[in-house]
Amino acid sequence: MEVVVExxxxxxxxxxxxxxxxxxxxxxxxxxxxxxxxxxxxxLFNAELDRVVVDYIKPEFGKQEARCYVKIYDxxxxxxxxxxxxxxxxxxxxxxKAEQAE
Numbered sequence: 001m002e003v004v005v006e007x008x009x010x011x012x013x014x015x016x017x018x019x020x021x022x023x024x025x026x027x028x029x030x031x032x033x034x035x036x037x038x039x040x041x042x043x044l045f046n047a048e049l050d051r052v053v054v055d056y057i058k059p060e061f062g063k064q065e066a067r068c069y070v071k072i073y074d075x076x077x078x079x080x081x082x083x084x085x086x087x088x089x090x091x092x093x094x095x096x097k098a099e100q101a102e
Contacts, residue, residue: 001023001024001025001028001032001036001037001040002023002024002025002026003021003022003023003024003040003041003044004021004022004023004024005019005020005021006020006021006022007019007020008020014078014082015073015074015075015078016071016072016073016074016078016079016082017045017071017072018069018070018071019041019045019069019070019071019072020067020068020069021041021067021068021069021070022065022066022067022068023037023057023065023066023067023068024064024065025064025065025066026064027064028064031057031059031066032057032066034054034057034090034091035091037054037057037068037070038052038053038054038070038091041054041070041072042072045072047072048076050076050079050092051072051073051074051075051076051079052070052071052072052073052091053070053071053072053073053079053083053087053088053091054068054069054070054090054091055068055069055070055071055087056068056069071083
């Protein structure tokens, strides 16, 4: 998966970095999962995985490309205080279910 950052800015009021990017995934099949995109952005921007949130991934018709909007918070507490519950569930739901099962 290749990432091309189109726009990036730091929002001091919400204590987060906001990134609009294009993901190119030639030969990889389906659109990458949120978790795969979170891991890729955490690696690229040297952030912990629990501070990264993927707001949306919008695939482009007929191409193996997608536009996405990713937010990297300063702390996990800022993320939990600001983000909507459904966005948190989309990004961290699988991990929380695994922890509850153990």
